[in-house]
Amino acid sequence: MIDLHYWPTPNGHKITLFLEEVGLPYTVVPVNIGRGDQFKPEFLAIAPNNRMPAIVDHAPLDGGAAIALFESGAILEYLAEKTGKFGGAELREKLAIRQWLFWQMGGLGPMLGQANHFLNYAPEKVPYGITRYTTEAKRLFGVLDRELAKRAYVGSDHYSIADMASYPWVVGHARIGEDLADYPHVKRWLAAIGARPATARALAVGSHDAKPLDDEAKKVLFGQK
Numbered sequence: 001m002i003d004l005h006y007w008p009t010p011n012g013h014k015i016t017l018f019l020e021e022v023g024l025p026y027t028v029v030p031v032n033i034g035r036g037d038q039f040k041p042e043f044l045a046i047a048p049n050n051r052m053p054a055i056v057d058h059a060p061l062d063g064g065a066a067i068a069l070f071e072s073g074a075i076l077e078y079l080a081e082k083t084g085k086f087g088g089a090e091l092r093e094k095l096a097i098r099q100w101l102f103w104q105m106g107g108l109g110p111m112l113g114q115a116n117h118f119l120n121y122a123p124e125k126v127p128y129g130i131t132r133y134t135t136e137a138k139r140l141f142g143v144l145d146r147e148l149a150k151r152a153y154v155g156s157d158h159y160s161i162a163d164m165a166s167y168p169w170v171v172g173h174a175r176i177g178e179d180l181a182d183y184p185h186v187k188r189w190l191a192a193i194g195a196r197p198a199t200a201r202a203l204a205v206g207s208h209d210a211k212p213l214d215d216e217a218k219k220v221l222f223g224q225k
Contacts, residue, residue: 002026003056005043007033008206010109010168014072015053015079016202017164022083026055028206046070057082073105076161086160096155100147100162104169108144111136112169115176137176141183144170148185152192159193167193168203 006012031037031052038050047054047070054070061082080087088094115133154162180187
C-alpha cells in the first residue's frame with residue numbers, strides 16, 4: 001500500500017496519473033496547501049521541502065522498511081522502477097524519457113507556474129514578471145510542439161512518466177493565455193492523454209476538496225506568513 005500525501009494540483013496529478021494507470025493500491029492523505037498542512041511536523045518528516053506530493057511505500061520493491069519520497073519527478077522514477085512500467089523499455093528510450101522528465105521539472109513546471117502566478121494571483125500587475133514568464137512559457141510550448149511533431153509522446157512513441165509529468169501543467173494552457181491553435185502537435189497529444197480512462201480518474205482525485213484561494217490561503221501559499 002502507498003500513502004499519497006496529495007492535493008489536487010498539477011504536481012499532485014502527476015502521481016495520480018501513474019497510480020491510476022497501473023492500478024497500484026493507494027490511500028490519499030490530504031495536504032491542504034492553502035491551510036498550511038505542508039508545514040506540519042508529520043509532513044515535514046517525509047517532505048522536508050514542505051511541498052507536496054510525497055509518498056510512503058509500505059511495500060517497497062526491495063522488501064525492506066517503508067520508503068518515503070518527496071519531489072514528483074523522483075516519485076515517478078521510483079514508481080516506474082517499482083512496476084517496470086512507463087519508464088522505457090531499453091536504454092535509449094529510458095534516457096530520452098528521463099531527460100524530458102527533467103526538462104519538465106526544471107523548466108516547464110516552474111515557468112508555467114510563475115506565468116500563472118503573475119497573471120492570476122499576484123496582488124498587483126507586474127508587467128515585467130508577466131512578460132518574462134509568459135514569453136518563456138511560449139518558448140517551452142514551442143519546444144514541446146517540435147518534440148511532439150517527431151513522435152507520439154514526449155521522448156518516446158509510448159506513453160511514459162515524461163508525459164505524466166508534463167500533461168497536468170499543459171492542460172491548463174488557457175490560464176496563461178496559450179492558444180492550442182499555435183501548437184497542433186501539443187493539441188493532438190493533450191487529446192490522446194485526455195482520452196485515457198485513467199486520466200479522468202486521476203484528475204478527479206480530491207477535486208471536491210479544491211476551493212478558490214481566499215486571501216488567507218494566498219498568504220500561506222505565497223510565503224507571506
